Amino acid sequence: MSGPVTIGEAARATGVSAKMIRYYEETGLLPPAGRTESGYRLYGDEDLHSLRFVRRARDLGFSVEDIAGLLALWHDRARASSEVKAMALHHVADLRRRIAELEAMARTLASLADHCSGDTRPDCPILDDLAAGPSPTPRRPDRRKPSPR
Amino acid sequence: MSGPVTIGEAARATGVSAKMIRYYEETGLLPPAGRTESGYRLYGDEDLHSLRFVRRARDLGFSVEDIAGLLALWHDRARASSEVKAMALHHVADLRRRIAELEAMARTLASLADHCSGDTRPDCPILDDLAAGPSPTPRRPDRRKPSPR
């Protein structure tokens, strides 16, 4: 039951760096912290709670902007859970989309690497593909000949 | 057939924006383009080829820094394909790591949303979790079809 703590202790206690705590305050995600007479920021239990909330939401990949919305809902005791659920599901969809993109890259690249001997010879389908463009899609009408210049 | 083209045409032809073409030149990824007497940049076939190479590598998620390495290997006729393959596989590993992170987020969030009624009541396990922090035991939401409930 210690009283309010300084920013460093708040950082240690919540896993949010002091830099980021100030940043969140500056950008309005969190309300301005209280101050000592000499200007030190002070954080009470509720502030620490908020910081942990933000930390957790960041860990789940929410943008700071989205977290502002989540915080508002968190503080609104009359909120409808459907709103929160909608945000969560929207974010899940977003994550899945990004995952699909990365997976497409990884698949393509792994397949290219699979066809690459990986020895001391210079032949390399990976570079060939990079130079020629995507293989699955028929490459664009190449008006030029692969001129040996 | 057609001689060197201006930056706008190069952009259209390669899918790399004029902005980015200048940026790549500025940062040394690509050599300075030729210029007309009045200062316009000019791009020949080989330059366009390089631009497409960069574009393709970006599409596969390589960082600009990595692409510098790939370009160097591309231009080195004596390169060993093992070097290229190593870079590719390293990048694949990186992609897989990021995918795993995003998947963990999506899984957690989807499971939270699954337990949320999503109606007009304010009760919401999603916010509860955000407020309370990660579940103490990293419980594995079963990956199979959720049992009918």
Added chain:
DNA sequence: TGTGGGGCTTCCCATGGTGGGAAGGTCAAG
């Protein structure tokens, strides 16, 4: 030959989160 519009140049600014670091004030222990 003049003019209009579109393309080119450079330069600066912003994004999103995060870290680094300098210059200077504050606090507590010795």
Added chain:
DNA sequence: CTTGACCTTCCCACCATGGGAAGCCCCACA
């Protein structure tokens, strides 16, 4: 009172990208 750990603000950097302003340049058309 000194020392060292902490705090403050302010500026800079990252990465890759886009926006936009101010000012040339080039071409086609009248």
